[in-house]
Amino acid sequence: MADEGLRFPTAIGTSDEHQIRLLGQDLAADLMGKVGFGELAYWLVAGRRPTPGEVRVFETVLVALADHGFTPTAIAARLTYLSAPESLQGALAAGLLGGGSRFLGVTEDCGRFLAEVLKNGVPTDDAGFDALALEAVTKARAEKKFVPGLGHPVHKQQDPRTPVLIRIADEEGLRGPHLRLFEAIGRVHPQVLNRTLPLNGAGVCGAALADLGLPVDLLRGFALLARAAGLLGHLAEERRNPIGMDVYLTVDRNAVYEN
Amino acid sequence: MADEGLRFPTAIGTSDEHQIRLLGQDLAADLMGKVGFGELAYWLVAGRRPTPGEVRVFETVLVALADHGFTPTAIAARLTYLSAPESLQGALAAGLLGGGSRFLGVTEDCGRFLAEVLKNGVPTDDAGFDALALEAVTKARAEKKFVPGLGHPVHKQQDPRTPVLIRIADEEGLRGPHLRLFEAIGRVHPQVLNRTLPLNGAGVCGAALADLGLPVDLLRGFALLARAAGLLGHLAEERRNPIGMDVYLTVDRNAVYEN
Amino acid sequence: MADEGLRFPTAIGTSDEHQIRLLGQDLAADLMGKVGFGELAYWLVAGRRPTPGEVRVFETVLVALADHGFTPTAIAARLTYLSAPESLQGALAAGLLGGGSRFLGVTEDCGRFLAEVLKNGVPTDDAGFDALALEAVTKARAEKKFVPGLGHPVHKQQDPRTPVLIRIADEEGLRGPHLRLFEAIGRVHPQVLNRTLPLNGAGVCGAALADLGLPVDLLRGFALLARAAGLLGHLAEERRNPIGMDVYLTVDRNAVYEN
Amino acid sequence: MADEGLRFPTAIGTSDEHQIRLLGQDLAADLMGKVGFGELAYWLVAGRRPTPGEVRVFETVLVALADHGFTPTAIAARLTYLSAPESLQGALAAGLLGGGSRFLGVTEDCGRFLAEVLKNGVPTDDAGFDALALEAVTKARAEKKFVPGLGHPVHKQQDPRTPVLIRIADEEGLRGPHLRLFEAIGRVHPQVLNRTLPLNGAGVCGAALADLGLPVDLLRGFALLARAAGLLGHLAEERRNPIGMDVYLTVDRNAVYEN
Incomplete structure (x- = not known):
C-alpha cells in the first residue's frame, strides 16, 4: 500500500487533454514562436524569464562554447556512432560524458x-x-x-x-x-x-x-548544452564524411603490443 | 610530425593562436553576439546558414520538444543525479539515453x-x-x-x-x-x-x-538537443527541490519480493 | 493521493535489517564465497541457477568477448577518461555505448x-x-x-x-x-x-x-558485461600508460579544414 | 603506412590472422575454458594473473556488490529501457552512470x-x-x-x-x-x-x-562491473515483468504542479 501523501512537486511542466503548461505558461499559445530556444533554456534552469540583454549574453556564451574542432569529446562521439549508428542518443551521450573536469569543466x-x-x-x-x-x-x-x-x-x-x-x-x-x-x-x-x-x-x-x-x-550544464549542438554537428559530418573508421584504424595499426 | 597519408577532414572548426574558425567564420568576430544558439545548431548540422524564417520554425520546434514534465527520461536523469551528484554530465547523458524509439523517436x-x-x-x-x-x-x-x-x-x-x-x-x-x-x-x-x-x-x-x-x-538529434535543455531544467529543480529520493523510496518501499 | 495498490514486483533482491536476499537466497550465507561471479550473472538474467557445465560455457563466452585490443569502444572510453578522469563510470559508460549493431551486435x-x-x-x-x-x-x-x-x-x-x-x-x-x-x-x-x-x-x-x-x-547484454571487464582493463592501462592524449593530438594535428 | 613516430603502446590485446593475444596469452588456446571471467577481469586491471585465493576473494566482492534491489541505478536503467528498448547498451549505461559518489562510491x-x-x-x-x-x-x-x-x-x-x-x-x-x-x-x-x-x-x-x-x-570500477551484472538482471526482469511504466505513471500522476 502506498503512502497517501505521495507528492512529486515540480514547477516545470504539466499537461492535460487540452493544454501543455511549461514554466507557468501555455506552451502552444505563449511560448512556441514567441520564445527563443536559448531563452527557454535559461528560463528552465534559472526559473525566471531572462531579459533580452540576458538572452544575448547567454546565447553568446553558448555560441562560444559549442565547438572547438576535434576535441576528445567529438572524437569519442564519432567513434561511438561508428560502432552503434542505430543509436544517435548513445553517440551524443558518449560525447557529453567527456564534459568533465578536464576539457569542459x-x-x-x-x-x-x-x-x-x-x-x-x-x-x-x-x-x-x-x-x-x-x-x-x-x-x-x-x-x-x-x-x-x-x-x-x-x-x-x-x-x-x-x-x-x-x-x-x-x-x-x-x-x-x-x-x-x-x-x-x-x-x-x-x-x-x-x-x-x-x-x-x-x-x-x-x-x-x-x-x-x-x-x-550548474554552469557545466550550459557548457554541455552548447556542446550538444557541436556534437550534433560532428555526428552530421560523420554521417556525410566519416573519419571514425580512420581514427580507429590509425590507432589499431600503430598499436605496439608490449606483453 | 604527421603521417603523410594521415588526413582527418572537417568543415566544422579549427583554431590557431589568434583565431578560432567555426563553419568557415571567425567565431569571435562573426558569430559571437551575431548568431543565435538555435541558428548555430541548425548551421552545424545542415552545413549551411539558415534564413531567419528557418530559424524561427526551428526554434519553435526546439521549444515544443524541450520538456513534457515527468517523463521517464526526466526521472532517470534525476535518479542519476541523486546517485552521482558530482557528475552533471552523467545525469544529463542518462536522461538523453532514454531518447530512443519509444518516447523521443x-x-x-x-x-x-x-x-x-x-x-x-x-x-x-x-x-x-x-x-x-x-x-x-x-x-x-x-x-x-x-x-x-x-x-x-x-x-x-x-x-x-x-x-x-x-x-x-x-x-x-x-x-x-x-x-x-x-x-x-x-x-x-x-x-x-x-x-x-x-x-x-x-x-x-x-x-x-x-x-x-x-x-x-538526424531528426532525433534535434529532439535530443531540445530535451537537453529540458533535462537541465529538471536537474536544476532537483538541486533546489529534489524528488529523486522520494521516487526511489516509493519504488523500494512498495517492492513486492516474489522469490 | 497515491494508488492504494502501488506494487513493484521483483524476484531479484530485497533486504531487511538482518538479511540481504538475492534470487531467493541469503546473499551473505548462501552466495558470497559459494557462487562465482559469472554464475551469478547467469542466474540474474536467466532467473535460474546454471549447472557447472553451463557456467563453464558461459564464462568461456565472456572470456572470448572481453577484449579485442584498440576497438572503437576502447578508444572512446580512453578519450572520455582523458576528458573527465573524475568520473570512471562515465568513461565506462561511453565505451559500452559503442556496444551497438556494428561492433558488438x-x-x-x-x-x-x-x-x-x-x-x-x-x-x-x-x-x-x-x-x-x-x-x-x-x-x-x-x-x-x-x-x-x-x-x-x-x-x-x-x-x-x-x-x-x-x-x-x-x-x-x-x-x-x-x-x-x-x-x-x-x-x-x-x-x-x-x-x-x-x-x-x-x-x-x-x-x-x-x-x-x-x-x-538480451544476448547483447552478455557481450556488454564481458566488454565492461575489457574496458576496465583499458582504463587501468590508460591510467598507468596513457594514449588518449596522443590519439587526440594525432587527430587534431592531422585535421584538414575544408571550409 | 604509419607515421614513423606514431606509437600506441598496450599490454592488453592484439591479433593477427591466426591468433588473438590477450595479456600475453593465446586467447583461444590458453584462456578460453581455462580462466574464469572474474579471474580475467582481475588480470586485465591488475596486469598480473591472480592466485586462486585472490580470485575467490575478488569474486566474493563482486557477488556482494552485484545488486541491492530497487536502487536508483536499477530504476534509472529500467526507465531508460522503457523509453529506448532498442538500445540495451543505453539502458545499461544509464544505470552505471549512477555509480558515483553517493550510491556506489x-x-x-x-x-x-x-x-x-x-x-x-x-x-x-x-x-x-x-x-x-x-x-x-x-x-x-x-x-x-x-x-x-x-x-x-x-x-x-x-x-x-x-x-x-x-x-x-x-x-x-x-x-x-x-x-x-x-x-x-x-x-x-x-x-x-x-x-x-x-x-x-x-x-x-x-x-x-x-x-x-x-x-x-579504480576500485569504483569493480563496483561498476559487479553492478553491470545486477543491472542486466533488472533489465531481463523488466523485459519479462516490467515495472518501468508503473514507476513513470506513479510519478507523473502524483506530480503537483507549482507554477
Whole structure:
C-alpha cells in the first residue's frame, strides 16, 4: 500500500487533454514562436524569464562554447556512432560524458572560484577588484592550486573570445562582479605568477554565466548544452564524411603490443 | 610530425593562436553576439546558414520538444543525479539515453515516414496530398504498422502544438510537402482506421524539420538537443527541490519480493 | 493521493535489517564465497541457477568477448577518461555505448538469426541441419541480407575462438541446435555465396549463449558485461600508460579544414 | 603506412590472422575454458594473473556488490529501457552512470581512506591498528568528514556481508592491513563518535579489494562491473515483468504542479 501523501512537486511542466503548461505558461499559445530556444533554456534552469540583454549574453556564451574542432569529446562521439549508428542518443551521450573536469569543466570551475572569492563582499571600483584578485591569486599559488580560466594551450597570447564576450556583456549592462574580478585577475596575476597568461574563453564564459545569476553548480550544464549542438554537428559530418573508421584504424595499426 | 597519408577532414572548426574558425567564420568576430544558439545548431548540422524564417520554425520546434514534465527520461536523469551528484554530465547523458524509439523517436520516425512516401514525387495540390496520404495509411495498415505521429495518450482530441507549428511554418513560407502530407494524413486516416486520431506534437515537429531540409536520419538529434535543455531544467529543480529520493523510496518501499 | 495498490514486483533482491536476499537466497550465507561471479550473472538474467557445465560455457563466452585490443569502444572510453578522469563510470559508460549493431551486435544478431531459423522445428541429424542452413543462407542472400557470424576482417581463414568454444560446449553436453545450425552454415554457405568465410567468434558466442537457453533479446547484454571487464582493463592501462592524449593530438594535428 | 613516430603502446590485446593475444596469452588456446571471467577481469586491471585465493576473494566482492534491489541505478536503467528498448547498451549505461559518489562510491572512498591512513606505515598488531584507527577517526571527526564504510540505512546493527567477507579473506590469507584497519575502526569509533555504527558491505569490499593490491583509483570500477551484472538482471526482469511504466505513471500522476 502506498503512502497517501505521495507528492512529486515540480514547477516545470504539466499537461492535460487540452493544454501543455511549461514554466507557468501555455506552451502552444505563449511560448512556441514567441520564445527563443536559448531563452527557454535559461528560463528552465534559472526559473525566471531572462531579459533580452540576458538572452544575448547567454546565447553568446553558448555560441562560444559549442565547438572547438576535434576535441576528445567529438572524437569519442564519432567513434561511438561508428560502432552503434542505430543509436544517435548513445553517440551524443558518449560525447557529453567527456564534459568533465578536464576539457569542459573550466567554465564551472572558474565561475565557482570567482563566486567563492566574492562571497565576503563585492568591491566597488577597479582598485578594489585588483586588490581582491591579488589576494585570491596569491592564496591559490600558496596552496599550489591553479587559478581556473588562466592560460590556453593554443591561444598563448590572447583568447579571441574573451574581449568579445566582455564587450557584449558590457553593452547589455551585464558586466558584473564576476567578470570584473576575472578581468582583474588578468591584470594582476603576472606579479604573482611571474608570467602573463591569457584569460581563456571557457573561463570568461563561466564568469559571464555567474554574472547572469545562474547557479554556479550548474554552469557545466550550459557548457554541455552548447556542446550538444557541436556534437550534433560532428555526428552530421560523420554521417556525410566519416573519419571514425580512420581514427580507429590509425590507432589499431600503430598499436605496439608490449606483453 | 604527421603521417603523410594521415588526413582527418572537417568543415566544422579549427583554431590557431589568434583565431578560432567555426563553419568557415571567425567565431569571435562573426558569430559571437551575431548568431543565435538555435541558428548555430541548425548551421552545424545542415552545413549551411539558415534564413531567419528557418530559424524561427526551428526554434519553435526546439521549444515544443524541450520538456513534457515527468517523463521517464526526466526521472532517470534525476535518479542519476541523486546517485552521482558530482557528475552533471552523467545525469544529463542518462536522461538523453532514454531518447530512443519509444518516447523521443516519433519526431524522427514521422519525418522518415513522410520522406519515404514523398520519395516518388510530390503532389501539387491538396487533393494530390490526400490521395497520397490515403495510399500511405492504407499500406501501413495492411502491413500492420503504425503511422507515426498519429494519436497521443493525453491529448486525445487535438495536440495543442500541432496547429501552432503549422501556422508558424506557413507564416514563414515553410509549410512544405512534409507538413502538407502530414496534414493530409490527419484528414484521411479516419476512413482507413475507422477512428479519428490527433496529429501529435512530436510528429508535426518531425514534418517541420524535414521541410527545413534537415537530414531525416538526424531528426532525433534535434529532439535530443531540445530535451537537453529540458533535462537541465529538471536537474536544476532537483538541486533546489529534489524528488529523486522520494521516487526511489516509493519504488523500494512498495517492492513486492516474489522469490 | 497515491494508488492504494502501488506494487513493484521483483524476484531479484530485497533486504531487511538482518538479511540481504538475492534470487531467493541469503546473499551473505548462501552466495558470497559459494557462487562465482559469472554464475551469478547467469542466474540474474536467466532467473535460474546454471549447472557447472553451463557456467563453464558461459564464462568461456565472456572470456572470448572481453577484449579485442584498440576497438572503437576502447578508444572512446580512453578519450572520455582523458576528458573527465573524475568520473570512471562515465568513461565506462561511453565505451559500452559503442556496444551497438556494428561492433558488438553480432553476438545478438547471430543468436537471433539462428533462433528464428529454428523456430519451426529442430533437425535431428547433421543432414537435417545442413538442409535447414542451406535454406536459410539462400533466403538471406535472396533478400540481400548478411548472414550474421560469417566472415572477419582479420581472421580471414578461421577465427581461433570458434573451434575452441564448440569443443568446450561439446564437452559439457551443451552443443545444442543453435551451435549445430551455425556449424552447418559454415559447411554449406560456400555453395550459395561462392566463397568460403570463417565462422567468427562473436557469432559462435551468440550461438552458444542461445544454446544455454538465455533470452535472445538480451544476448547483447552478455557481450556488454564481458566488454565492461575489457574496458576496465583499458582504463587501468590508460591510467598507468596513457594514449588518449596522443590519439587526440594525432587527430587534431592531422585535421584538414575544408571550409 | 604509419607515421614513423606514431606509437600506441598496450599490454592488453592484439591479433593477427591466426591468433588473438590477450595479456600475453593465446586467447583461444590458453584462456578460453581455462580462466574464469572474474579471474580475467582481475588480470586485465591488475596486469598480473591472480592466485586462486585472490580470485575467490575478488569474486566474493563482486557477488556482494552485484545488486541491492530497487536502487536508483536499477530504476534509472529500467526507465531508460522503457523509453529506448532498442538500445540495451543505453539502458545499461544509464544505470552505471549512477555509480558515483553517493550510491556506489563508498567502496572506492573506503579503500582510498584506508590506503591514505596506512601510507606512513603499517602496524604489526591489533593494538597498533587500534591506535592508528583512533587517530584517523579522531582526525576525520575534527575535520567534520565522514569515515567511509561506517553505517548503513537498513542494516543498523550489522551488515551481514561484512563478517563473511572478512572470514573468506582470512581463509585465503588475504586479510591484510586494509581489512585489519577497517576492523579496528569498527572497534574504536564508538569512543570518538559516541555511537556504534556497523561496518558496511560496500566499505568492507573496498578494504578487501585494496588488500588484493588493486589500484585504489579504480576500485569504483569493480563496483561498476559487479553492478553491470545486477543491472542486466533488472533489465531481463523488466523485459519479462516490467515495472518501468508503473514507476513513470506513479510519478507523473502524483506530480503537483507549482507554477
